[in-house]
Amino acid sequence: MAKLFAGVTTSHVPAIGAALDNGRTGEPYWQAVFGGYERSKKWLAEAKPDVVILVYNDHASAFSLEIIPTFALGCAEEFPPADEGWGPRPVPVVKGHPDLAWHIAQSVILDEFDLTIVNKMEVDHGLTVPLSLMCGQPKEWPFKVIPLCVNVIQYPPPTGHRCYMLGKAIRKAVDSFPGDLRVVIFGTGGMSHQLQGPRAGLINSEFDKRFLDNFAAHPEALVKISHLEYMREAGSEGIELVMWLVMRGALDDAVREVHRFYHVPASNTAVGHLILENKR
Amino acid sequence: MQETPHDYDDIPGTTVFDAQRSRQGYWLNMFCMSLMKAENRKAFKADEKAYLDKWPMTPEQRKAILERDWNGMLRLGGNIYYTSKLGATDGLSFQNLAALMTGSTQEQYAQMMLKGGRPIAANRSKSEWNRG
Numbered sequence: 001m002a003k004l005f006a007g008v009t010t011s012h013v014p015a016i017g018a019a020l021d022n023g024r025t026g027e028p029y030w031q032a033v034f035g036g037y038e039r040s041k042k043w044l045a046e047a048k049p050d051v052v053i054l055v056y057n058d059h060a061s062a063f064s065l066e067i068i069p070t071f072a073l074g075c076a077e078e079f080p081p082a083d084e085g086w087g088p089r090p091v092p093v094v095k096g097h098p099d100l101a102w103h104i105a106q107s108v109i110l111d112e113f114d115l116t117i118v119n120k121m122e123v124d125h126g127l128t129v130p131l132s133l134m135c136g137q138p139k140e141w142p143f144k145v146i147p148l149c150v151n152v153i154q155y156p157p158p159t160g161h162r163c164y165m166l167g168k169a170i171r172k173a174v175d176s177f178p179g180d181l182r183v184v185i186f187g188t189g190g191m192s193h194q195l196q197g198p199r200a201g202l203i204n205s206e207f208d209k210r211f212l213d214n215f216a217a218h219p220e221a222l223v224k225i226s227h228l229e230y231m232r233e234a235g236s237e238g239i240e241l242v243m244w245l246v247m248r249g250a251l252d253d254a255v256r257e258v259h260r261f262y263h264v265p266a267s268n269t270a271v272g273h274l275i276l277e278n279k280r
Numbered sequence: 281m282q283e284t285p286h287d288y289d290d291i292p293g294t295t296v297f298d299a300q301r302s303r304q305g306y307w308l309n310m311f312c313m314s315l316m317k318a319e320n321r322k323a324f325k326a327d328e329k330a331y332l333d334k335w336p337m338t339p340e341q342r343k344a345i346l347e348r349d350w351n352g353m354l355r356l357g358g359n360i361y362y363t364s365k366l367g368a369t370d371g372l373s374f375q376n377l378a379a380l381m382t383g384s385t386q387e388q389y390a391q392m393m394l395k396g397g398r399p400i401a402a403n404r405s406k407s408e409w410n411r412g
Contacts, residue, residue: 014374060361064313065306083316085368153361155298194398196360197351199293200378201389203397228287232404236294237360265393267375 002100002177004185006047006258006277007247008040009215010133012056012188014125015267017089020132033271036261037133043258043275044134049184051097051144053104053170054127055246056188057152059084061124068154069116071166074123074147075101082122091128091137097144100177104146107173113166123147130188133273143184152189152240160242161223167249174250187247189240191262192233193269202235203270208262211241216257216276219248237269252278292409295354305357308345311335312362321369350381 019030061082063069079094105117127147135142148170151157158166167185174183191208194200214221223245230239259275288296295301302309311332314320324331332342344352345366353363360377367377379389382398392398402408 018373060309060313060359060365061316065302065309083318085315085321085365087318153297153359154302155296192397194294195364195374195378196381197293197295197354198382199291199398199403200382201392201398202400202403203393204400205396207400231288231294231296232291233400236291236296264396267373268378268393268397270397 002174002179002181002183004171004174004183004250006275007185007187007251007255008044008130008134008273008275009187009244009247010130010273011190011266011269011271012126012129013266013269013271014084014129017125017129017132018086020137021090032263033266034133036263036271036273039259040134040261040273040275041136044184045142047184048182049143050181051100051146051183053146053148053183053185053250054130054188055148055150055186055243056126056130057240057243058149059124059126060153062121062149065154068151069118069149070151070158071113071115072118072121072149073101073105073115074118074121074149075105076119076121079121079123079127079145079147081128082124084124089125089128091132092140094123094127094131094141094145094147097146099179100174100181100183101146103177104170104173107176108166108169111169111172113169118149121147121149126188130186134186148246150243150246152242156227157239157242159227160225160245163242163245164219164223164249167246167251170246171250185247185250187244189243190234190238191241191270191272192235192238194235195237195268197236199235201268203264204233204235204238205262205264205270207233207238208270208272212260212262212272212274215244215248215274216255219245222248248276251276252280254279290406292403292406297359301357301359303357305341305359307335307337308341308353308356308358309362311337311345312358312365315365315369324369350377
């Protein structure tokens, strides 16, 4: 039986990827960011997952305004890095796990989550920056990845509650997979940030810290946060935090916080990062 | 297109990319999307006006693109994740664009972020902006 035993949340700021790819990680500005992930890299290397379910959003790379799926699950054998206007990131091709991905798709659809199945998809910084933060710069990613792409660009994104419940359905699916796999789930994006318009640069550390404080023990308080509250309090792009709730839903109710990191700024964004493990 | 009021209209300095904006900005955004391909970036840079002729945009949208009026593009239905592809074509990062949209110099904006970003106090509601 597959076992989902831990979850990771992290921001996925594109400038972090650029700093890595351009060899600027030694600069004090970036050391302050990467330093927060040193322990995480060790944790992940020891945890040795076979598969990571990676919840992220596409930033007009694989999907444009032509097709806007609310939840899209990557079921392909592999996912190449996207060219986001600067050329593709020089990172390994992401290898999928079609057996588990299709199993999850079938299970959650029968559980009434009508997600979109994707067999061809390029993946952008939303997916590859978390991998880089957690794995560094390996020749191959050390595990298979199942991308779960969530629309947070076209208003309205799915609610936090819906994301949380989808996480629970994914957990049920993983629990019923016959293969012997160790599975970790990543919820990415956030924390507070606004990239657009005259209010760009907004950061709300109080909001972020409250979110981090409640995430492990009181997710039921977080699933009630409305879209209006996210956009007003955490910035128009802070609404990405709904994706963290997919991760939280997939874990047990009782979890232990293994690692926490919070830092302002990385480019325009407050970087937040948690590692949670199921208690039992 | 019908415009209906929304609870989020009160957030200052923010354009929510909702149904109306998405419909209004479809071609503007799809033009930006085309810049994902290196050969299109090259063609656009070689002759911007001729390249824009391929996209059925309004004269205002076209003008905003040619003048790199970043906030204007958002008002006319542009979405930041699309307009940032035009920014990337010009060699601008998200932070470069943010500085331009807030009317700051790169240095001022970078300093503001280093000091913890734009504070939430007095930035929640349009009523707070209109006072000053």
